[in-house]
Amino acid sequence: MQASPVPAAGGRRGEGAAHAKAILFGEHAVVYGAPAIAIPVDSLTAQATIERGGPAGLRIVSSLYTGPVDGAPARLTPVVTAIRASLERAGLGELARGEAGADGALVTIASSIPHERGLGSSAAVAAAIARAAFDLAGAELDGETLFDLVQTAERVAHGKPSGIDARTVAATGAIRFTRGAVAPIRIGAPLILAFADTGHPGSTAQAVGSVQALREREPASTDALLSRLAEIAEHSIEDLAAGDRAAVGAAMSEAHAILHRVGVSSDHLDAIVAAACAAGASGAKLTGGGLGGCVIAVASSTAHAEQIGAAMRDAGAERTWTVEVPAA
Incomplete structure (x- = not known):
């Protein structure tokens, strides 16, 4: 890795952060305008700082790349897009x-959010960068901006994102998302979730394309x-409000079975789901x-979540x- 460039002393500094997200219900259906239920994952975060000063030009320091923005690899194009767009909107176009x-x-x-795991890593990094840019400018950043x-x-990362990641990485609690609209939902009792990283990257664009192809072949x-x-996503709102973990779990298992049928699961995902149950x-179900x-x-x-995690x-x-979604 290249040596980290050092900013000039006395340069102004802006800071921003955002958290991960997880979809409880509604993956893939949300692409076609159906509701989805998502939660913030506060224990996984992305942080960004922007320091003004030093050599001319934009430079990046990250675990994936360190050096001038113009030399960043293609996989960082969404990050570069976020940096430039955020600085422009914050009034720091120069x-x-x-x-x-x-x-x-x-x-x-x-960032402590695993890349390409369906946890909103790219959205969280973009949100952290936007907040850092506006902090640097001393400007107010409203939710819509x-x-x-x-x-x-x-859009650079995923093509035609539904917007659920962008909304959830900035949310303070569980949300219902449909066609861009967001509404908070009630969690009647703490929801304890065991999360597992398969170790294999997922591809939202590939999965969405796969479902679209299936829909063209077998529309009905x-x-x-x-x-x-x-329907599962909509009905889960009542179960979550009632704090009915058994009903929430049963809904998750049914949702996973459907996601398997539309071709976005895998043998590895299925084995981990079976082990959890x-x-x-x-x-249990895949998420993302x-x-x-x-x-x-x-x-x-x-x-119990620790025991499930071991399995x-x-x-x-x-x-x-382990992630706990507090009652709210």
Whole structure:
């Protein structure tokens, strides 16, 4: 890795952060305008700082690349897009464009969110960058501007994002998302989830394309499955409000079976889901686009979530952790 560039002393500094997200219900159906239920994952975060000063031009320091923005690899194009768009919207276009005579800027990114796992890594990084840019400018960043900036980067990352990632990485609680509209939902009792990282990247664009192709070949049966995913998501709102973990878990297992049928699960994901259920989870499913990524399982307690996590690791998960969605 190249040595980290050092900003000039006394340069102004802006800071921003955002958290991960997970979809409880509604993957893939949400692409066609159906509702989805998503939660913030506060224990996984992305942080960004932008320091003004030093050599001319924009520079990045991250775990994936360190050096001038113009030399960043293709996989960082969404990040570069977020940096430039955020600086422009914050009124710091001279930094974004690297104009002659303008200050340089150093953008440092640190994230504990696994890449390409369906947890909103790219959206969270974009949100953190936007917040850092507006903090640097001393400007107010409203929710819609933040959403627009994250979506700008997400279009580069995923093609035609639904917007659920951009909304959830900025949410303070569980949300119902449909056709861009967001509403908070009530969590009647703490929801304890065991998360498992399969160790294999997922591809939202590939998974969405796969479902679209299936829908073109078998429109009636595919639409019926997507409609059922939408119904499960809608009905889960009452179960979550009632704090009914058994019902939430059962809904997750049914949703996973449908996601398997539309072709976005895998043998590895299925094995981890089965291991979680064998360990006493009331239900489990993939979360996000699928074809890799993560599994979530409903536990009865934090200790139980640890037991489920151990079972999922035995089934091939790379790592596991416990997430509690508080009552709200």
